[in-house]
Amino acid sequence: MVKEQCEGGSSTTSVSSSIFCFTYANGRRYHADRFHRADYFMPNDDSEQERLDLYHHIFLTLLGGKLGTAPLDNPQRVLDVGTGTGIWAIDFADENPQAEVIGTDVSPIQPSWVPPNLKFEIDDMEEDWTHPDNYFDYIHMRSLSGAFQHWDAILAQAYKKTAPGGYVEFQDYGCEVFTSDGTMLMGESSEHPIGTYFYHVMGAANRAGRPLIIARGMRDRLIRAGFVNVVERTAIWPLGPWPKDKHLKELGKWGRMGALESLIPFATLLLTREGWTLEQIQDLCDSVRKAHDKGRYYCHGWFVYGQKPKAEEIPL
Ligand SMILES: C[S@@+](CC[C@H](N)C(=O)[O-])C[C@H]1O[C@@H](n2cnc3c(N)ncnc32)[C@H](O)[C@@H]1O
Structure with a gap:
């Protein structure tokens, strides 16, 4: 209903x-x-907002406390696309008081007490972006897999709105889960309910036209959109506290919590639209929860940035 x-x-x-x-x-x-038209399938209620803030903590832990990987030099105008609770934009505005920061989202779930150099705009970024061309020194997009139907069109707009010499950065979790021996879990299997979960949820996201596997192709998309000096990095994102390494173990504790809290919200709208009942979705998620702590799993964090050529380098 x-x-x-x-x-x-x-x-x-x-x-x-x-x-x-x-x-x-x-x-x-x-x-x-x-x-x-922005048919985003994740909720925006309190528990989703808590989940987003937990993921902010995971991304920061992955990056050793940094907010991004692009080699910025005193950015003046910054856009955070699909800002969610605005937590990244708030931190960025605090750390860069010289910058004018804008966060956009379809959901008005951002706080009103924010740094004076930050404002939020409620807009559908699948429509034409209203900002001036060649404007932003840095456009940041995090955790947006599943948000957009036409990524090439989004990146074309990002290219247009980026100032010559400015950067676009994409950060995401790769929605592909691996066992510690490097086997990817995908496909129906009673042995690995995690593979079954992703098989159904990713299939439904693809059929809805909003695929979840976006990170893997982002480097090529940025190059196709015209960005240069494109750099792609991945980082191991453990989904449990199983690694021996202290940093990875800590990350794994949060990774486990994030993964288990994501099961229901990712599945609910996508699968109920395809006729699943809530009980069936609950059973699917319960089977993942039961299996989860019996194995050692990880996914990847993806960090990809590219630079718009400087004015003198843009082909005429
Ligand atoms: C998983 S959240 C990530 C939030 C934030 N970037 C972060 O990392 O904390 C994805 C966000 O994208 C927003 N979104 C989805 N489709 C959108 C659209 N067409 N235009 C603007 N925002 C959109 C959602 O409302 C949601 O807040």
Whole structure:
């Protein structure tokens, strides 16, 4: 059952208040139907916001406390696409008081007390971006797999809006899970319910036109979009505290928590749309939970950035 309900404003009085007319389904809250073209399948309620903040902590731990990998030099204008709770944008604005930072999202779930050099805009980034061309020194996109249908179109807009010499950076979890011997888990298997889970959820995301495996092809996409000096890095992201290495063990504790908390939200809208009942989804997720601590699993964090050629290098 999907229904719309407005919070903090009347949908009939102004366009801007319609962003608070959230959609509800299966006990979860999703972005407003006003952005019906942005068919994002993850919720935006309190428990999703906690999950996003947990992932922020994991990304920071992966990067040794850094917010990104691009070699920035005193950026003045920064865009965080799909900012979520705005936690990355807040940290970035704090660390870079000289920069004007903008975070965009279809969901108005950002706090109102933020650094003075940060503002949030509620917009569908699958539509035309309204910012000036050649404007941003840094465009940041994190955890957006499954968000967009046409990534090449998103990157074409990012290219247009990046200032010559500026950077675009993409950070994500690779939604491919491996056992500690390097075997990828994908496909129905009673031995590895994790593979079964991903087989169903990724299949449904593909059929919905919003694939989850995006990170692996991002380097080539950035090059195709015209970016140069493209650098791709991956980092081991353990999904349990099994590694001996102290840093990886710590990461694995958070990785486990994040993975288990992601099972239900990733599966719910995608699979109920394909006719699954909530009980079937619960059973699928329970089987993953049961199997999870019996094995040693990991995925990868992906960090890819590219630079828009400087004005004198742009081909005429
Ligand atoms: C997994 S969250 C990541 C949030 C944030 N980037 C982070 O790393 O904490 C993905 C975000 O993308 C937003 N999103 C999805 N589709 C979008 C669209 N078409 N335009 C703008 N934001 C979108 C969602 O609302 C959600 O907040």
